[in-house]
Amino acid sequence: MGSLSIGHWLIxxxxxxxxxxxxxxxxxxxxxxxxxxxxxxxxxxxPTPAANANAATIDVQAKDVSAK
Incomplete structure (x- = not known):
């Protein structure tokens, strides 16, 4: 089957x-x-990273809290 023509779209x-x-x-x-x-x-x-270069940076470490 082909694509729909302009007539089909008008209908x-x-x-x-x-x-x-x-x-x-x-x-x-x-x-x-x-x-x-x-x-x-x-x-x-x-904000772009370059515009935010002078802002204070907070470093965090992700910890795995999966069930054991």
Missing amino acids: VLAIVALVFGTKKLRTAGSDLGSAVKAFKEGMGDT
């Missing part, structure tokens, strides 16, 4: 619009856009 889009309605799709699209924007802003706020 699928029409069925989705009929099932969910255009208002719900518009709301879902704006919510998705806001989430992606917030994610990108959140990823940009993380």
Whole structure:
């Protein structure tokens, strides 16, 4: 079986619009856009290791606490 053509995608889009309605799709699209924007802003706020080079470093040692 081959991939779907543009005609198939238009039919699928029409069925989705009929099932969910255009208002719900518009709301879902704006919510998705806001989430992606917030994610990108959140990823940009993380400090890089070079920017954090002057910060105090705490060394810790992990211990194995598995049951014996």
